[in-house]
Amino acid sequence: MKYSEITIRFCGIAGDGIVASGKILAGACAKIGLHVMVNNIYSAEIRGLGKSSATIRFSTSKLYSMGDGLDLLVGMVSKESIIDLRDVKERGNVIYDTSTIGDVVEEDSLVSHITPEIQGHGLPITKLANEASGTNQGKNLVAIGAICYFYSLPPEMFVDQIKGLFTRKGERVVEINIKAFRLGYEYFKENYPLNNQFEIDKRSKPRKLTSGNDAIAKGAIDCGLKFFAGYPITPATKIMEIAAKELPKLGGWTLQMEDEIAAIGAVLGAWFAGKRAMTATSGPGLSLMSEMINLSVMAEIPTVIVNVQRGGPSTGLPTKVEQGDLNIALYGGAGDSPRVVMAPTDTEECYSGIQLAFDIAEKYQTPVIFLSDLFLGQRTETVTIKENIDRDRCTRKKPTSEQLKNFLRYQITDDGVSPLIVPGEPGAVYSTTGLEHSAKGNPNYESDVHSMMTAKRFRKFDSMVADLPTADILGDETAEIGIAGWGSTIGSILEGMEIAKKQGVKTKLIKSIMIHPQHEDSFRKFFDSCKKIIIPEMNYQGQYAALLKSRYGIKPIEIHIPAVNPVSPLKIAQKIMETNSELSQ
Amino acid sequence: MSFLSKQTVLDELKKAKASKTKEWRDNLPTWCPGCGHFTGLHGLYEAAEKLKIPPKDFVVVSGIGCSGRFPFFIKGFGLHGLHGRAIPIATGIKVASPNLTVVVVGGDGDGVGIGGGHFPHAARSNFNLTYILLDNSIYGLTKGQISPTSPMGMKSGTSPYGNIARPLNPTTLALAYGATFVARTFSRERDMVSELITKAIQHKGFSFVHDLSPCVVFNKDVTYDSWNNVAKKLPEEHNTLDRSNAITLAESTNPIYQGLFFREEIPTFDDHVKQVRDGLNQPA
Numbered sequence: 001m002k003y004s005e006i007t008i009r010f011c012g013i014a015g016d017g018i019v020a021s022g023k024i025l026a027g028a029c030a031k032i033g034l035h036v037m038v039n040n041i042y043s044a045e046i047r048g049l050g051k052s053s054a055t056i057r058f059s060t061s062k063l064y065s066m067g068d069g070l071d072l073l074v075g076m077v078s079k080e081s082i083i084d085l086r087d088v089k090e091r092g093n094v095i096y097d098t099s100t101i102g103d104v105v106e107e108d109s110l111v112s113h114i115t116p117e118i119q120g121h122g123l124p125i126t127k128l129a130n131e132a133s134g135t136n137q138g139k140n141l142v143a144i145g146a147i148c149y150f151y152s153l154p155p156e157m158f159v160d161q162i163k164g165l166f167t168r169k170g171e172r173v174v175e176i177n178i179k180a181f182r183l184g185y186e187y188f189k190e191n192y193p194l195n196n197q198f199e200i201d202k203r204s205k206p207r208k209l210t211s212g213n214d215a216i217a218k219g220a221i222d223c224g225l226k227f228f229a230g231y232p233i234t235p236a237t238k239i240m241e242i243a244a245k246e247l248p249k250l251g252g253w254t255l256q257m258e259d260e261i262a263a264i265g266a267v268l269g270a271w272f273a274g275k276r277a278m279t280a281t282s283g284p285g286l287s288l289m290s291e292m293i294n295l296s297v298m299a300e301i302p303t304v305i306v307n308v309q310r311g312g313p314s315t316g317l318p319t320k321v322e323q324g325d326l327n328i329a330l331y332g333g334a335g336d337s338p339r340v341v342m343a344p345t346d347t348e349e350c351y352s353g354i355q356l357a358f359d360i361a362e363k364y365q366t367p368v369i370f371l372s373d374l375f376l377g378q379r380t381e382t383v384t385i386k387e388n389i390d391r392d393r394c395t396r397k398k399p400t401s402e403q404l405k406n407f408l409r410y411q412i413t414d415d416g417v418s419p420l421i422v423p424g425e426p427g428a429v430y431s432t433t434g435l436e437h438s439a440k441g442n443p444n445y446e447s448d449v450h451s452m453m454t455a456k457r458f459r460k461f462d463s464m465v466a467d468l469p470t471a472d473i474l475g476d477e478t479a480e481i482g483i484a485g486w487g488s489t490i491g492s493i494l495e496g497m498e499i500a501k502k503q504g505v506k507t508k509l510i511k512s513i514m515i516h517p518q519h520e521d522s523f524r525k526f527f528d529s530c531k532k533i534i535i536p537e538m539n540y541q542g543q544y545a546a547l548l549k550s551r552y553g554i555k556p557i558e559i560h561i562p563a564v565n566p567v568s569p570l571k572i573a574q575k576i577m578e579t580n581s582e583l584s585q
Numbered sequence: 586m587s588f589l590s591k592q593t594v595l596d597e598l599k600k601a602k603a604s605k606t607k608e609w610r611d612n613l614p615t616w617c618p619g620c621g622h623f624t625g626l627h628g629l630y631e632a633a634e635k636l637k638i639p640p641k642d643f644v645v646v647s648g649i650g651c652s653g654r655f656p657f658f659i660k661g662f663g664l665h666g667l668h669g670r671a672i673p674i675a676t677g678i679k680v681a682s683p684n685l686t687v688v689v690v691g692g693d694g695d696g697v698g699i700g701g702g703h704f705p706h707a708a709r710s711n712f713n714l715t716y717i718l719l720d721n722s723i724y725g726l727t728k729g730q731i732s733p734t735s736p737m738g739m740k741s742g743t744s745p746y747g748n749i750a751r752p753l754n755p756t757t758l759a760l761a762y763g764a765t766f767v768a769r770t771f772s773r774e775r776d777m778v779s780e781l782i783t784k785a786i787q788h789k790g791f792s793f794v795h796d797l798s799p800c801v802v803f804n805k806d807v808t809y810d811s812w813n814n815v816a817k818k819l820p821e822e823h824n825t826l827d828r829s830n831a832i833t834l835a836e837s838t839n840p841i842y843q844g845l846f847f848r849e850e851i852p853t854f855d856d857h858v859k860q861v862r863d864g865l866n867q868p869a
Binding site for chain 1: 643646
């Protein structure tokens with residue numbers, strides 16, 4: 001059988017080397033020049049308690065989501081893998097460990113649950129690992145060896161990956177893992193004559209694997225990030241770790257603070273001092289930051305906050321994806337508290353989008369909340385990022401010499417933006433405050449001053465629209481079914497649209513990294529041209545749909561998915577088909 | 586209690602404009618007459634003048650409370666931020682721009698109540714900041730409720746039957762947190778306040794000045810008189826490198842000691858950062 005796209009899942013217990021399996025397989029495929037996307041699913045416990053899995057999808061063409069269904073399930077452990085059998089496609093494959101079959105009762109045994117629609121392939125995983133290492137170490141490599149043969153992938157690429165991943169652990173570890181890989185490869189070669197072939201274009205160039213979190217950190221550093229303050233939180237910590245490693249090399253610094261309030265406080269301080277600064281957090285951290293976001297609004301101190309969303313509320317589901325923080329991002333603050341909310345839809349946009357976030361924050365002296373999510377942040381994929389490096393970038397509106405003579409920090413202007421100087425710069429000094437204030441910055445509670453200043457703070461949002469990218473419209477412009485989406489759900493929507501297209505149903509999609517403010521005209525025009533509008537998103541309430549309904553007066557069909565796993569493209573396609581049959585009735 | 590007449594205000598303004606610290610004076614303070622905070626402010630003016638801190642390089646960061654208004658009275662950059670959060674904001678300013686002189690001013694509720702979680706970390710990191718805590722043992726701006734430094738038994742709107750929690754001692758806390766400069770002053774002693782604030786700003790590392798600064802309007806229990814009776818200068822033989830003896834002296838309630846409790850010169854946050862960066866820039 002010939003394949004141009006494969007999805008493989010490794011299932012095991014946390015600590016089993018599942019993530020490493022994903023890395024090796026994905027790394028080898030990327031090196032061959034394939035498009036790869038990897039999603040790790042794990043529990044919030046480090047070891048022992050929870051199941052861990054790594055799903056790797058690779059293809060000869062670009063991938064937008066994790067798709068639906070598995071071509072191959074690798075059950076490193078028996079009982080915990082049973083439930084994943086339901087994700088295996090018809091005529092899909094399962095590799096199970098023959099050396100542990102007798103260790104569990106029949107109902108806990110993976111092999112006894114394999115149905116006739118699925119092909120089971122026995123592999124003595126534990127036995128071969130012991131042959132290689134004398135312990136269970138190397139089980140994952142035995143399985144990878146088998147996979148390499150099974151899909152006729154080039155083994156030398158895998159050996160490179162093993163060396164790359166394990167060299168820092170010592171020569172012996174590398175040897176053990178290579179031996180385990182070979183044993184798995186040889187076992188499959190002897191027992192399962194080759195009948196699968198993956199179509200590889202030999203001319204393809206190696207691709208680089210990047211995650212959304214990597215792209216955000218890199219994008220920020222490339223556009224002049226000088227200071228990062230944060231507090232560790234899943235799934236955003238990686239951004240802080242990259243900043244901690246890279247910033248000192250560039251004259252910057254990263255502070256691990258005592259809590260998220262301190263983190264955003266220090267970031268505001270750095271911006272006040274004129275430096276590009278950022279924090280990254282998740283829902284619980286964003287909640288703590290609310291008051292400081294309000295200070296940023298009131299005192300017009302720029303700030304950039306990345307929120308890699310996870311399941312909520314409260315501590316919620318730290319290792320599962322959800323898009324439930326749109327409301328707190330948009331509205332989470334006392335008083336009339338406008339803020340910019342952006343949501344990248346893919347890894348490339350994590351890079352370019354965070355740079356735009358800095359430019360907007362600095363130019364318009366406003367908080368920008370950058371809503372990524374766990375799936376987008378942690379998945380690794382092969383993407384081509386168009387680098388844009390300018391570490392001295394500055395979009396701050398500076399005062400003229402005339403303005404410096406009687407410096408008004410909160411000078412009323414047409415665009416709402418007042419000139420700003422920073423400590424250390426000659427010419428004027430000022431004090432700022434979270435209290436309502438006069439143009440000079442002194443506390444003032446007069447009603448006309450409050451009205452004027454509130455209007456000024458909101459006016460900035462009207463003026464910034466000209467600087468913002470317009471919404472993208474994808475798909476078939478003549479389609480009557482329009483879809484609106486945000487964040488990482490866009491990937492699944494695009495693949496869902498593709499499935500529908502193959503069944504003859506045309507659709508179009510409007511997507512925008514800008515949630516607030518938006519280019520409203522392009523949305524209005526789009527919605528006017530649709531007979532039916534579908535809005536899928538990963539939360540129970542339909543938070544984005546609520547925003548669009550109130551903003552554009554539309555009556556969409558909403559798909560609310562309180563997520564744990566990324567959205568299934570098939571589910572989107574089904575809704576499109578349903579909507580289409582309603583239209584043709 | 587009488588309010589200032591317009592003439593008194595104008596006279597004060599004239600005096601201020603003629604003083605040697607005029608370069609650092611901005612808006613006239615809005616505190617009640619007799620407030621201990623005037624002494625702290627005066628001390629900061631004098632320190633700025635003595636050390637000739639250019640206003641463009643001078644940043645005063647405050648939280649919320651009566652002491653929070655400091656930035657408006659000082660010519661320099663100022664950030665009147667959130668209740669309890671002055672220290673992290675100041676940290677960001679200082680780490681981003683190490684050449685600035687950054688002074689944090691706050692009250693007892695701000696510093697050891699709502700913001701109590703930030704103080705230890707600034708101290709242990711030895712950021713080159715000065716933190717002046719003006720302690721009046723009361724929430725003044727909300728018109729008189731007990732604070733974390735109020736004595737047991739103290740009655741207030743929120744403790745009508747008397748405070749039943751023991752007070753915190755900010756000087757002891759600073760010593761325990763590892764601050765490298767710890768002083769306590771009393772707002773009655775203008776010269777001592779000025780001198781120790783100046784020394785604190787000069788100190789390389791995290792410096793802390795605990796100023797006993799009575800609220801003459803809302804606090805009837807902790808007053809100039811109550812402190813007057815027990816305030817005493819630290820024994821001359823006290824060794825300012827002896828942290829544990831400093832803690833013993835700081836804990837004393839009769840007398841309540843004032844002066845420099847502790848000072849040591851160890852590498853600051855900036856020194857450590859420099860070391861890391863130098864290491865990274867060295868060819869492998």
